[in-house]
Amino acid sequence: MGVPFEALLPYAIxxxxxxxxxxxxxxxxxxxxxxxxxxxxxxxxxxxVMERDRRLTGFMRGQTDKPFAPPGFELNNPWRCEDRFI
Incomplete structure (x- = not known):
C-alpha cells in the first residue's frame, strides 16, 4: 500500500x-x-588587517588602491602601547 502524498506535504514544507x-x-x-x-x-x-581595511574603506573586506591615507587616519592607530612607553 502506498503512502498518501498528503502525509509527505509537511516534510516537504x-x-x-x-x-x-x-x-x-x-x-x-x-x-x-x-x-x-x-x-x-x-x-x-x-x-x-580587516579592521584596518574597515577603517580605510568602511567595509571589513574592502580594499583601496589610493596611495595616501584619508585625513585623520595617521592618528587612528589600532595598536595600543602601554602608558609607560608614551
Whole structure:
C-alpha cells in the first residue's frame, strides 16, 4: 500500500523552509562582506588587517588602491602601547 502524498506535504514544507533560511542567511552574510564569501579560520593578523581595511574603506573586506591615507587616519592607530612607553 502506498503512502498518501498528503502525509509527505509537511516534510516537504519543512525542508523548503530550511532551504529558504539557509540560502537567505548565506546571502545576508555575503551582502555584509561586500559581495564576497565569508572568511573562515581568521587569525589575529587577519583581524587586524580587516579592521584596518574597515577603517580605510568602511567595509571589513574592502580594499583601496589610493596611495595616501584619508585625513585623520595617521592618528587612528589600532595598536595600543602601554602608558609607560608614551
Amino acid at each position: 519543512m525542508t523548503g523552509f530550511f532551504a529558504f533560511s539557509a540560502v537567505s542567511l548565506g546571502k545576508l552574510k555575503e551582502m555584509q562582506n561586500g559581495g564576497k564569501r565569508s572568511r573562515r579560520g581568521v587569525d589575529h593578523w587577519d583581524q587586524v
